[in-house]
Amino acid sequence: MSEHPGDFDRSHTDDLAAFIAASPSQYHAVASAAERLEKAGxxxxxxxEAWDGETGGKYVxxxxxxxxxxxxRSARPETPFRVAGAHTDSTNLRVKPRPDSGAYGWRQVAVEVYGGALLNTWLDRDLGIAGRLALRDGTTQLVAVNRPLLxxxxxxxxxxxxxxxxxxxxDKQRHMQPVWGLGGVDEGALIRYLAHEVGIAADTVTGxxxxxxxxxxxxxxxxxxxxxxxxxxxxxxSVHAATAALAAVAGQDLPCIPVLAAFDHExxxxESSTGAQGPLLGTVLERSVHARGGTYEDRxxxxxxxxxxxxxAGHAVHPNYSERHDPTHHPMPNGGPILKVNASQRYATDGVGRGLFAAACERAxxxxxxxxxxxxxPCGTTIGPITAARHGITTVDIGVPVLSMHSARELCGADDPHLLASALKSFLAG
Structure with a gap:
């Protein structure tokens, strides 16, 4: 994918494409991010386990x-954090607890709709299946079938x-159930198939x-x-851009502690133990302060x-539906990241946050x-207001303008991923 006209360096976008291809589920996305962070030290x-106060890069x-x-190296217990927040989940179709179904000689997989998916975009597409299997010994096993299966x-x-x-x-119940074979309903068939794909015994899978x-x-x-x-x-x-930005600033003597926070269930x-409404980020920041000898006051x-x-992700102006957008705000692909503003705080940006983000972009x-x-x-919302309210920290909502948001296949400018990562790198450096 790296051969293209123009002088703009798209090696970052090439790597984003590889990251997305390797991340068909949020569990794979986390593993892909961790792999890149490991390479950065x-x-x-x-x-x-007990945490130490050593300097350097860490992740949970x-x-x-x-x-x-x-x-x-120069960090003190009261050193502030710079957090790049994102989410790992995407709207899609999720497999039900009893997955094997069918009718009239068709074998199907029972699914439910996750999030606000554009349902019609999931029709007549070659679909794979991915996620994790929970095993009897308490561990999990990633699985990804990336060939046309359903x-x-x-x-x-x-x-x-x-x-x-x-x-x-x-109708989400009647019309969204995929086919994947012929024959009568075969209880356990899907899990047997996936267990075979990863080389484990089907009877070891409990969830x-x-x-x-x-x-x-x-x-x-x-x-x-x-x-x-x-x-x-x-x-x-955004997960990829924030990961790349954090890896890029690691090793520098910064006036802050840069953080990547990529949540599930946005x-x-x-509202989950791994979502932005949960305690995960606050717990990690607090333990980081305490590991460096800090007190409640330092926190x-x-x-x-x-x-x-x-x-x-944010909305690029749609050429076929321009009346749906604000008449004076028309974000375009390859115009750089967007700063999201909403007077009702569906986005957390205020004037202070705007100034901080503008300064980071200017430096970059x-x-x-x-x-x-x-x-x-009315607009959607993000983890921004949640993070601001839960932790009492200044938060600014940003992103990249896209078309077809929540479609099975979305569209953005090819230069914008690199521009976002550059802005986040400047932001994380303080």
Missing amino acids: FRQILES IRSGAIIAWYVP RVPQLAVHLDRGVNENGLTL WDLMLHDVQPPAYLGRDREFLAAGRLDNLL EIGS QRALAGTVCASSD GVPWQAFVSNNAM
């Missing part, structure tokens, strides 16, 4: 979330003559967290290949100076754009 520490993994941080078939136009005039209506994904790989698109089309840009693009509200002083950049030589929703079109 970070080491994993366990939450169940909890299920589908990863928190990583770098402690400079398909959610759309009803032919001959059997729905008014579909193009009246619109497509999909699973599995989801479907489009197996079409990321690709450059456009006359000059100025776009990147891929699944899970929301929000693996697409369904973040409060550190948080008082802490800033978080919540990075998530990165252009940036402003985003605000049309007053008649």
Whole structure:
């Protein structure tokens, strides 16, 4: 993918494409991020063990979330943090506890819709399956079938003559169940198949967290290949950018402690032990302070100076639906990251946060754009307001403008991932 016209260095975007392809689930995304951090000198520490106050890069993994941080040599217990926040999960179809179903001689997999997915984009696509298997001994095993295995078939136009005039209506229960074979319902077939794929005995599998994904790989698109089309840009693009930024600043003597906080379950509200609503980030920051000999007072002083950049996908202006956007705010691909603002605090940005982010972009030589929703079109939200409220820290919401958000396959500018990573690198350096 690295051969393309133009002078802009897209090696970062090439690596993003590889990261997305290797991360069909949030568990794979965490493993991919950890692999890159290990190469940068970070080491994993366990939450169940005592932490030391040594300098250097460290990270913890909890299920589908990863928190990583770098402690400079000059860090004191009250040294503030700079947090790059993101989320590892994406909207998709998730496998139910009793997955094997079917009707009329078709074998199917029972799924439920996760998050606010654009359902029609999952129709008639070649789908794989990925996630993790929980084993009898308490461990988990990653699994990923990246070949065409399943398909959610759309009803032919001959059997729905008014579909193009009246619109497509999909029932999440009746119309979204994929086919994957012929024959009667075979209880246990899916788990037997996946266990065989990873080389373990099916009777050792006691649970699973599995989801479907489009197996079409990321690709450059456009006359000059100025776009990147891929699944899970929301929000693996930000996870990858923040990971790259943290790895880039590690080793420097910084005035702050840079942190990557990539959470699970953002697409369904973040209320979990691995979501931004949970205690994970606060616990890690507190233990980091205490490991360096800090007190409660030192922790409060550190948080008082802490800033978080919540990075998530945003909306590029849509050429076919421009009336849905604010008339004076039209973010464009390859125009640099966007600064998200919402007066009702659906985004956490305020004037102070805006100034901090603008300064980081200026230092990095990165252009940036402003985003605000049309007053008649309520916007979504991110981990930003949650992080600001839960930890009492200054938070700014940023991201990259995309088209087709929450589709099985989204679109962004091919230069924007690098621009976002450069801005986050400047931000994390303090």
